[in-house]
Amino acid sequence: MISSFANAQVKRIRRLQKDKRYRYREQAFVVEGTRLIQELAANSKRPKSIFYTEDWLADAEHEAFFKTVNLAGELVTNEVMAVMSDTETASGILAVTSMIPIPLPTQPSLVLILDAISTPGNLGTMMRTAGAAGIDSVLLAPGCVDAYNPKVIRGAMGAHFRLPIHHLDWEEIANYCQSLDIWVAETANGIIYTEVPWRQPSAIIIGNEAWGAGIEAHSVAKGSIIIPMAGGTESLNAATASAVLLFEAFRQRGFSS
Numbered sequence: 389m390i391s392s393f394a395n396a397q398v399k400r401i402r403r404l405q406k407d408k409r410y411r412y413r414e415q416a417f418v419v420e421g422t423r424l425i426q427e428l429a430a431n432s433k434r435p436k437s438i439f440y441t442e443d444w445l446a447d448a449e450h451e452a453f454f455k456t457v458n459l460a461g462e463l464v465t466n467e468v469m470a471v472m473s474d475t476e477t478a479s480g481i482l483a484v485t486s487m488i489p490i491p492l493p494t495q496p497s498l499v500l501i502l503d504a505i506s507t508p509g510n511l512g513t514m515m516r517t518a519g520a521a522g523i524d525s526v527l528l529a530p531g532c533v534d535a536y537n538p539k540v541i542r543g544a545m546g547a548h549f550r551l552p553i554h555h556l557d558w559e560e561i562a563n564y565c566q567s568l569d570i571w572v573a574e575t576a577n578g579i580i581y582t583e584v585p586w587r588q589p590s591a592i593i594i595g596n597e598a599w600g601a602g603i604e605a606h607s608v609a610k611g612s613i614i615i616p617m618a619g620g621t622e623s624l625n626a627a628t629a630s631a632v633l634l635f636e637a638f639r640q641r642g643f644s645s
Contacts, residue, residue: 390464401472415487417536421479427546429457435483444480474538490552496524499591504531512543513627521634525552558604578612586637
């Protein structure tokens with residue numbers, strides 16, 4: 389059992405949680421919580437290492453899960469798990485897995501492009517929503533928070549293991565989406581989102597939470613779309629807006645991915 393905060397593996401986990409450069413150098417990231425570990429296993433992703441507490445393993449369902457997927461791990465104390473965890477209340481299990489994104493489809497049909505989304509919770513939620521709405525892939529333009537930030541991982545709820553999620557520059561985005569109708573979400577001066585023919589191969593750009601989409605986003609877009617709102621409301625939260633737009637596309641496509 390690991391009981392020392394000075395243990396090399398404990399230090400590595402803490403650094404992976406906090407240091408983006410270290411994550412990319414190691415090509416690895418941390419996954420926390422029973423549900424996300426189950427998602428990892430369900431999508432045939434083998435963790436590099438796994439750590440759990442006696443309290444976590446004492447649950448019969450947890451023990452059965454370990455036996456079913458034939459996972460081996462290292463036991464740590466509750467105190468060590470609390471230090472390794474990025475959450476206020478540690479779940480009792482975490483794993484380190486490889487940073488290998490799913491390849492982008494060669495003929496995309498519906499793509500979500502995120503421009504300078506800076507809030508990890510928003511980014512994670514948007515990834516989770518994209519998966520639920522049948523999106524082919526999620527492209528993260530410059531300025532977006534790291535896709536492997538611990539808060540993004542938690543918010544995405546397993547989207548990383550089911551969706552192609554890639555950080556790309558604008559030239560790469562333009563090249564990849566050249567066969568798509570690209571629409572940028574705005575607060576005013578655009579086509580109402582329900583009037584767009586989403587059955588056509590398309591991409592949706594959602595801009596930064598504070599100032600919206602940038603010049604590069606507009607340069608690759610075919611046009612702007614808006615979500616009509618009642619009263620004096622000026623705009624929606626970026627994650628909420630993405631859900632409205634993505635599920636309209638999903639609806640038009642017959643709720644089929």
